[in-house]
Amino acid sequence: MLLIPCPWCGPRDEAEFHYGGQAHVAYPEDPAALSDEEWARYLFFRDNPKGLFAERWSHTAGCRRWFNAVRDTATNEIHAVYRAGEPRPVIA
Amino acid sequence: MSERSERTGGAAVQPYRREGATGKTLRFRFDGREYAGLEGDTLASALLANGVRAVASSIKLGRPRGVYAAGSEEPNALVQIEEPFPEPMLTATTVELYDGLVATGLPGQGRLADRPDPARYDAVHAHCDVLVVGAGPAGIAAAGVAARAGARVILADERPEPGGSLLGTAETLDGAPGREWAAGEAAALAALPEVRVLRRTTVLGHYDDNYVIAVERRTNHLGAQAPADVARERVWRIRARRVVLATGGHERFVAFAGNDLPGVMLAGAARTYANHYRVLPGSRAVVFTTNDSAYAAALDLARAGVEIAAIADVRHAPGETWVARCAERGIEVLTGHVVTAVKGEGEVSSVEVAPRPEAQGSGGQAREIPADLLLVSGGWTPVVHLFSQAGGTLRYDEELGAFTPGETRQAVEAAGFARGVRTLRECLEDGAEAGRRALAGAGLTAPPEIDVPAAEEEPAAAPAEHVWLVESGDYGTHFVDLQRDVTVAEVLRATGAGLSSVEHVKRYTTAGTAHDQGKTSGLLTGGVVAHALGVDVAELGTTTFRAPYTPVSFAALAGRDRGPLHDPVRVTALHEWHVARGALFENVGQWKRPWYYPQQGEGPGEDMEAAVLRECRAAREDVAAMDASTLGKIDVVGPDAAVLLDRLYTNMMSTLKVGSIRYGVMCRPDGMVFDDGTVIRLADDRFLVTTTTGNAAAVLDWMEEWLQTEWPDLRVHCTSVTEQWATVALVGPRSREVLARLAPGLAVDNDSFPFMTWRDAEVAGIEARVCRISFSGELAYEINVSSWYGLALWEAVMASGEVTPYGTETMHVLRAEKGFPIVGQDTDGTVTPQDLGMEWIVSKKKADFVGKRSFARADTSRPDRKHLVGLLPEDPGVLLPEGAHLVDTSALPEPPVPTLGFVTSSYRSAALGRTFALALVSGGRERIGERLYAPVGADLVPVTVTSHVLYDPEGARRDG
Amino acid sequence: MVEPAAVSMAERRSPAAAFAARFEAASAGGGLRLAEIPFLSQINLRVDPKSPAAERIGTAMGVPLPMEPGTAAGGGDLEVLWLGPDEWLVVGPDGAAPGLVERLAEAAAGEHVSVVDVSAQRTALVVAGERARDVLAHGCVLDLHPRVFGPGRVAQTTLARAGVVLVAGEDGFRLLVRSSFAAYVAEWLLDASVEYVTSPAGEADPA
């Protein structure tokens, strides 16, 4: 059970959150202009790194805010959380 | 033998009880025989006091097995409690004795109870600055430092009383028995306001971010006297800022021939039985050791009255002080010796010792020594389970011959013997230092000086020699895992087959997979593998430590999440009425919805088929009402509310007029239907969106996700109002007449109140919003009132007796007759609006909406996509099972059978006078009129494909 | 839209009305008090915290919107609970909702503000008395220690398997529970209270 630091509410149990997959996958500006392959890439393709991963979480049982976290997928360590719209912080 | 009790007569005789042992006598039964024990006994100590050697039998070979250890690491003595309530797979060494206990020994596996467990179980969340696991000397010292500095401390220990190793060794602290020191310290700590001392509490698992699970056994030891209102076991879910693991060590044994015979016992365990339980585990003992620790055990047992026939030490140079003390007591020490055989019928009667093979020729000879007890020490293994579970690495300690904690990124450290610290004095100091570090880690100030109690001086230790097995030509009874009946022969078979990893050997032999998870045998198995492969134990490593540390009952894990509290039951404001009216309920998500209302009256009750046909007729021909309160409702407000809805629904919502209502469908970006419902425009900048019952939260989350992550520029706010409103659907040709009577101020004629509009009105004296929408094709209204008034409204609707209440089954039939799909029943996340025959709801005008781009993908325009169609069984009485597959051949080909699709909904229709179904069928719209077959059991049921709209396709009924 | 409720003569029923007698029985021991506070006025407010409207709304209520996450602000007969960075729940006495909605909408003065009457969306359950924390700890994962979650703290979280708004007061806690979950939460509270009903002081320690 991870302890996830909601940028607003502070650390809460993982069970209060929903996972939202890879962060910074923007809805395309003009989907109609994309080829089928480009659209499929947006729909279906996500990174799956071992190590640092920027991902989305929503504090669904709490303040209901979406935010981003940089988590190490190998250790579950959360290195940073930041609000939606903010750039991914640089982790040394 | 002097101290052994000579009392005789009746069941109270405990021939191996030490003289002077006091306490209340407790009666118990084991394997059908009556015995007596003393308060404070475990079942194991009580059986030993009565001279019971064989307690259980082994799982594969059926060999008799006795008590081997004195704690939760016990590999052998598996028992089942029969009374007061059956409980399988317990170790006799951890079952506290109580009056009236009835137990039996197990052949490796138990039997589940055949009756419901009457006990209560619960769980509790706890938070602390410092969690200390283990109330031995190091743990008490750590907890003491942290607690006295004001930290919130939890000290958990699996045993009934604190003290850990002190209970077994009888060492003194500050001149007093260690047991008294531990009890005093624990009591003093428990009296502090921020400290919780948990006895009988086993920490089972150590997870991310110091989330720790423990189980407290609260009333198990009270037997039939356990109070019914106190939870029997409690799961503790602890979040600790720092964790100190003072979990001590387990003694391990050595693989030699016959090392499983009852009477063979770990030396430290025998010491505990003598010192703590005041029980002699035998009369005459041989001791077999690889290290100094068994000497202290031998001397304690000798003082207690056990004759120590000899000590066979694998080493040539044992600790000199120990040898001298043995000489004082006349105990023979055989250095460079091993045990080569254990003899006896069902229990030890003699032990054969011999010089080690490499020492042979140095004069020693093999000897057979009469004895009823063989005490073994193969060294001590730090208990690193939790440290490893927490993600910590382990490193091999050459001197100890065992793995000790290494690095970890969690805020956890081991203290005392758990990290290889040997002497009592060092363990106390190490615990205190760990407590001090934990304080600093938790941001609290540690005291400048820490007092630890004075321990006795311990003799200088001679190094241990890590001998894992006694070499032999036949390894058939050299057990490494007693519980799994795994011998050295099997380990050699595994390594001989080419396995070189302990993980593989574990899986090949099952060593380490029993209830004890190899606590006494895991390292031994590794040692034997290393020996066989000629490699270092260090490089071989260990198998993975996984939770739970000891077995845990399912009842404890379930806690109070069972029966009616297993999952929340959500009910509407009208629920009590439905119950009183005798409704049967259907689970829709967590909601309980009335399924149908069997008619009450004389004679046998109405069955479901009759009730649903009656309810359907009432809705189509007369007037009926349903509790529709469970539909999700979301208030969408803001200048950009219409823009948001245009982007999320496939159809246009911005053109909806205030006062009007529109049906809409939402898709995922992949174009698959996600939800449907109605959109009510309350004002230019305000809408009320309804969702399906099961998707209310998901749709609100969906809206928030887009607003927060993609379109933060849109000025829109969404608020759930699902339970703010109770909703009554009033349906049928006479619904207008009933509504007119309930709402005299409302103009209900079709021109004043047309289809897909809403009006505010007073209905039955209650402020209401009335919507003219229909999910049945009939003239219908949905009346919404504050849920506080829901029951009052419903009672007013029902007051005249002319309105038939109907449930979800009738609702399903009515909508299916009209071909209205139910998201989640007729769709499964792979269905587009076009597949449902709803091309009309997909806007061509909007530049974009979620899902639009996917409708241009080749996949969504394949002609063989599954379409929603109707099916009419050729026999109008045959009801197809939902989920039945469809084929176009009248005889089934060999599997795999190419299937064209499947039935999604299937009902009997009063209006059609027959059965019908909805189905998703490949190229279904092109197949209308075709005959297909549904394999049902051994039969192929012929059906005709039709349009999915089977009733009133021209929509003539909706205006009444 | 006319706001429902206040004017009606029909009989109201609160979501946990059926539990009144059992709550009372569970409260008889003195260590614990369980009760429903029915029919509170509750307004869900969403507004940009930095907007002039947010300030005007605070003035109109006589209670500035609490900006610190997880806190409540009170004044007069109103209490304002922080639910999210742009979301608050205004709680007032029975019957206050229509007037509140009007006042808040007026204070918004055309700015983008959402004011929604959710009085019947949730009901309030009281868990008070010296054993209140013990009872809640059976199902609430938050640290309810007075130094961490003392009076004036608010959290949206879960109790057992239901979402709740948890409000710490001087004399105990209030749970704002979705109406459809009220019966489940009430049953759960009664079950979790069993050990505390008869023993007002001291751990119900069997040993």
Ligand SMILES: [Zn+2]
């Ligand atoms: Zn939050």
